[in-house]
Amino acid sequence: MNKTRTFAAAALACAGAAVTPHAFAQSSVTLYGIIDEGITYTTNQNGHSNWQMQSGVTQGSRWGLRGAEDLGGGMRAIFVLENGFDPSTGALGQNGRLFGRTAYVGLDSRFGTVTLGRQYEFMTEYLGPLSAQGQWGIYFAHAGDVDNLNGTARINNAAKYQSPILGGFRFGVLYSFGGQPGSFSTNSVVSVGGNYSNGAFNAAAVYTHIDNPYAAVYDSLPKNALYTRYLPSATSQEIYGLGGTYALGAFRFGLNATRTVFHAGLDGGNVSFNNYEGWLAYAISPALQVGGGYTLSDVNEHATGFKPRYQQANLMVDYFLSKRTDVYAMAACLTGSSGTHAQMDYVTAASSSNRQALVRVGIRHKF
Numbered sequence: 084m085n086k087t088r089t090f091a092a093a094a095l096a097c098a099g100a101a102v103t104p105h106a107f108a109q110s111s112v113t114l115y116g117i118i119d120e121g122i123t124y125t126t127n128q129n130g131h132s133n134w135q136m137q138s139g140v141t142q143g144s145r146w147g148l149r150g151a152e153d154l155g156g157g158m159r160a161i162f163v164l165e166n167g168f169d170p171s172t173g174a175l176g177q178n179g180r181l182f183g184r185t186a187y188v189g190l191d192s193r194f195g196t197v198t199l200g201r202q203y204e205f206m207t208e209y210l211g212p213l214s215a216q217g218q219w220g221i222y223f224a225h226a227g228d229v230d231n232l233n234g235t236a237r238i239n240n241a242a243k244y245q246s247p248i249l250g251g252f253r254f255g256v257l258y259s260f261g262g263q264p265g266s267f268s269t270n271s272v273v274s275v276g277g278n279y280s281n282g283a284f285n286a287a288a289v290y291t292h293i294d295n296p297y298a299a300v301y302d303s304l305p306k307n308a309l310y311t312r313y314l315p316s317a318t319s320q321e322i323y324g325l326g327g328t329y330a331l332g333a334f335r336f337g338l339n340a341t342r343t344v345f346h347a348g349l350d351g352g353n354v355s356f357n358n359y360e361g362w363l364a365y366a367i368s369p370a371l372q373v374g375g376g377y378t379l380s381d382v383n384e385h386a387t388g389f390k391p392r393y394q395q396a397n398l399m400v401d402y403f404l405s406k407r408t409d410v411y412a413m414a415a416c417l418t419g420s421s422g423t424h425a426q427m428d429y430v431t432a433a434s435s436s437n438r439q440a441l442v443r444v445g446i447r448h449k450f
Contacts, residue, residue, distance in 0.1 A: 119446075121140060121444055122445070141445065166181060185237065201241065210287045215378070216233045218374065225378050233428065237300065276289035286325075287324070293321075320343065321343070340357070392419070
């Protein structure tokens with residue numbers, strides 16, 4: 084009996100040794116999320132003031148699963164599945180997609196990270212966090228998020244590479260397969276970018292090209308009155324961006340500039356948006372932060388010669404009740420030149436005039 088037990092123990096030990104690389108591979112799956120909810124007053128939507136309960140303003144409400152498995156040799160398999168939803172109604176976001184915010188799988192190693200799936204391009208990922216909308220939310224987007232810093236356009240069928248961080252610098256390349264038989268480039272997306280971080284200083288530069296943007300990334304749905312009319316006929320959308328931030332004690336400063344061009348966006352001519360933004364944040368205490376920003380957007384309709392201009396001012400007060408929960412108040416005002424209709428990003432309807440303003444109070448919880 085003792086010999087039998089000894090042999091069985093030895094056999095189990097050998098079997099365990101044979102499968103050790105698999106049995107002891109480290110893996111993890113994390114459930115996470117954000118719920119943002121609040122009440123917004125808008126001065127003019129279709130000619131009338133409006134009170135609304137809106138979610139996902141400072142950050143989109145979401146829940147997600149993030150996982151990683153150690154494959155050995157410094158390599159990991161990774162995945163993210165992230166759902167967007169509206170807690171006001173319980174409805175799915177991103178045009179009813181189950182994992183509409185992002186869904187990808189890939190490999191991470193000392194040579195960089197490769198991911199495949201629905202992802203963000205680099206205007207959103209690298210430059211967005213350096214802008215006022217990256218700090219405080221979607222209401223502060225440039226001209227209805229015409230430059231995608233806030234991630235209005237997510238990229239399907241995307242292959243993405245990001246380098247390791249070397250001396251504070253990182254770069255990335257994304258390509259989205261359009262999926263059109265006989266036309267490799269139709270509905271395709273190319274995005275390249277780099278960012279740099281060194282202590283208190285951060286900077287990024289990005290270029291993105293979207294072929295047939297209305298169908299490729301906007302689901303053939305209207306988005307914002309400032310640029311909706313240019314999307315259906317646009318053969319492509321090009322976006323250039325550059326920006327940086329600097330922290331000095333309790334202060335943080337940010338400057339950025341972007342250029343968006345809708346090729347053949349109106350009457351066969353190009354339409355361009357040049358956006359210039361500056362913002363400032365001040366931490367009164369570890370729990371209380373205030374901030375504000377200003378954006379100037381110059382538009383040029385090459386076919387008509389019309390050159391509207393938009394100016395937006397933003398204010399934010401944010402108080403943290405804990406590391407995971409904060410309450411906030413914000414205000415914004417968008418003014419366009421004569422002959423335009425104002426509409427801030429994520430506001431349901433455009434103003435009947437060239438001005439729209441809002442105030443909001445809300446609560447955000449992270450888990």
